[in-house]
Amino acid sequence: MRVDLGNALSTTPGVSESSLERLDEQVAAAHETIESGRADAEHGYAALNLPDTADPDAIRSAVEPFDSPDAVVTVGIGGSALGAATLSSALSEPSDPDAYYLDNVDPERVTCLLSTLDLSETVVNVVSRSGTTAETLSNFLVVREAMDDAGVDWTDRTFVTTGEEGNLRNLAEKHDLPSLPVPDGVPGRFSALSTVGLAVSAIQGHDLEALLAGARAESERLSGSLFESPAYAYGAASYALANRGALTNAMMPYSEDLEYFAEWFAQLWAESLGKDGLGQTPARALGATDQHSQLQLYRAGPRDKLVTLVRPTEREDRAIPETDLEGLSYLGGSSLGELLDAEFEATEASLAAAGVPSVRIEIDAVDERGLGELLYGMEAACVLYGELAGVSTFTQPAVEWGKRAARGLLGGGDFEEAEAVSEKTHLI
Ligand code: PA5
Numbered sequence: 001m002r003v004d005l006g007n008a009l010s011t012t013p014g015v016s017e018s019s020l021e022r023l024d025e026q027v028a029a030a031h032e033t034i035e036s037g038r039a040d041a042e043h044g045y046a047a048l049n050l051p052d053t054a055d056p057d058a059i060r061s062a063v064e065p066f067d068s069p070d071a072v073v074t075v076g077i078g079g080s081a082l083g084a085a086t087l088s089s090a091l092s093e094p095s096d097p098d099a100y101y102l103d104n105v106d107p108e109r110v111t112c113l114l115s116t117l118d119l120s121e122t123v124v125n126v127v128s129r130s131g132t133t134a135e136t137l138s139n140f141l142v143v144r145e146a147m148d149d150a151g152v153d154w155t156d157r158t159f160v161t162t163g164e165e166g167n168l169r170n171l172a173e174k175h176d177l178p179s180l181p182v183p184d185g186v187p188g189r190f191s192a193l194s195t196v197g198l199a200v201s202a203i204q205g206h207d208l209e210a211l212l213a214g215a216r217a218e219s220e221r222l223s224g225s226l227f228e229s230p231a232y233a234y235g236a237a238s239y240a241l242a243n244r245g246a247l248t249n250a251m252m253p254y255s256e257d258l259e260y261f262a263e264w265f266a267q268l269w270a271e272s273l274g275k276d277g278l279g280q281t282p283a284r285a286l287g288a289t290d291q292h293s294q295l296q297l298y299r300a301g302p303r304d305k306l307v308t309l310v311r312p313t314e315r316e317d318r319a320i321p322e323t324d325l326e327g328l329s330y331l332g333g334s335s336l337g338e339l340l341d342a343e344f345e346a347t348e349a350s351l352a353a354a355g356v357p358s359v360r361i362e363i364d365a366v367d368e369r370g371l372g373e374l375l376y377g378m379e380a381a382c383v384l385y386g387e388l389a390g391v392s393t394f395t396q397p398a399v400e401w402g403k404r405a406a407r408g409l410l411g412g413g414d415f416e417e418a419e420a421v422s423e424k425t426h427l428i
Contacts, residue, residue: 001218001363001373003230005237007348008357012303013244015237015357020226023388027236028224030387034380044394046185048380050193051216051372053183056208059195062159062180063202066123069097069157072203073117075139076127076196077103078271078399079188080161082264083197084127086375087211088204089260090366096204097123102139110139114146123203124158127196129182131166134407161195187394189268192375207368214372222380234359235381238306239388241357242280246306249280250298253310254287254344257366261310262286265378271399272382275391280306287311288343295347299354307351307358310374311344314365 008014015023037045046053066072074084081103088099100113124143128136147154159178162168172179180195191197193215198208221229226236238249249269251262266282273279285294287309298307315337322332331339351358361377363370386393401417408418 001230001361001370001377003233003377004360004362005233006360007352008237008241008306008359011352011355011357013241013246013306013357014355015240015244019240020236023236023240024226026388027226027232027384030384031222031224031232033387034222034383041185043185044187044190045383046183047187047190047194048219048222048376048383050183050186051212051219051376054194054198054208054212056198056202056212059180059198059202059208062178062195063123063199065178066157066159066203069123069203070121071098071100071117072123072125072200073100073102073113073143074125074127074200075102075136075143076125076161077133077135078267079191080127080129080133080136080196082189082260082267083192083375084125084200086192086260086264087197087201087206087371090257090371091201091206091368092204099200099204102143103135105135105138110142114143119147119150119152119157122157124154125161125199125203126158126168127161127199128166128168129163129188129191129196131162131168131170133403134410134412137167159199161199187396189271190379190394192264192379193372210368211372214369214374215376216372217369218373218376218380229380230361231377231380232384234308234361234377235384236388237359238280238308238381239385241306242278245304246357247280248283248305250283250285250294250305250307251310252285252287252290252307252347254340255310255312255315255366256286258310258312259286261371261374264375268378268382271396272393273385273389273391274398275395278389278391280385287347288340291343291347295350299351299356303356305356307347307356308361309344309348309358310361310363311341312365312370313362 038048074081081101085101126140144154155175160168160172161180163182182196183194186194218231223229226232251265253261262284266284269282298305317335317337319335320331348358363374404415405417405421407413408415
């Protein structure tokens with residue numbers, strides 16, 4: 001992974017090189033804290049050890065009973081779904097089992113998906129670290145009923161990824177379901193490179209070792225200086241820009257395969273860093289599509305944004321046919337990939353010309369290695385940002401509040417948060 005901060009230096013907001021040099025002292029201190037947390041496998045920091053602690057063989061063995069299904073449906077939400085979704089949407093080939101995600105509990109979507117699948121050829125991957133999340137368990141109960149109704153033995157088609165205790169672990173033990181543990185110390189949104197994120201990739205036959213090798217390469221570049229580590233460069237620059245007013249971070253990959261990556265990044269950034277009145281609001285965009293919509297705002301709207309432009313430098317290309325159509329001959333002989341690169345560079349130049357900060361992130365290709373680098377790099381950037389900001393990166397009290405309130409409303413426990421929901425306002 002390569003990070004270029006050049007277009008964030010003399011912009012508004014912007015960071016000067018000298019301010020980054022001053023910030024580097026804090027980066028060195030933060031790096032020591034991170035390294036000590038990793039050495040002790042403390043909660044959250046343990047996620048940065050996954051390139052060395054994840055066990056691809058164990059993951060492949062757990063999913064081995066499900067040889068070549070038509071589809072795999074992951075039932076999970078938030079960090080229990082987004083890592084796997086990012087990987088499968090980027091890496092899936094037409095010959096792979098289709099990967100679907102039931103995260104939301106929208107009844108129409110659930111019914112529609114279940115009606116399109118051959119459930120006897122579908123594997124259900126139920127993922128919940130806590131084993132108590134209402135959306136996940138409800139969706140699972142619905143899927144299980146649909147399998148019963150279709151005469152499919154759900155216990156033959158289901159595997160579970162969960163913590164050592166909880167409702168889901170009990171269910172897996174009761175029915176002797178294949179299961180994987182969620183590793184200790186790895187919060188949901190940092191679990192893409194663990195059992196949580198990698199099981200679907202294993203079913204789809206992707207190269208888990210290459211994913212972890214990409215992540216490991218990025219981990220080996222973490223050092224006490226932002227000038228030596230692309231991940232820290234991005235984390236430190238984002239932090240410095242947020243302090244100077246860039247309160248929105250628009251993540252804009254130039255690759256359809258990375259569209260889900262922006263969604264994953266949004267969760268990582270928002271849920272980890274949105275604390276104590278601080279944080280940087282992630283916005284999801286896609287190049288070149290959003291050049292024709294959001295870019296207007298990014299360039300000419302409030303000066304409160306950082307735009308992060310991500311691209312692979314290699315991709316399969318497709319030629320644009322020659323044409324004698326008037327005014328279009330310049331396209332012929334070129335390619336869609338060249339056009340997409342031109343759009344990327346034009347957007348970057350357009351933002352720079354308007355003095356809007358952008359950061360360029362490149363990987364060689366959207367393959368296992370590149371994704372390992374990118375996901376790990378963003379996680380390390382996020383952990384560094386959290387250290388610099390002094391927030392509790394690995395907790396999510398606001399998310400937990402909402403979970404308890406929803407459970408309380410459904411009668412799932414005596415949660416005081418549910419009482420706050422009943423205090424209605426009188427809007428007209
Ligand atoms: O990052 C997080 O901690 C959350 O997004 C969780 O992953 C999400 O709430 C799902 O929780 P669980 O895995 O316990 O079902």
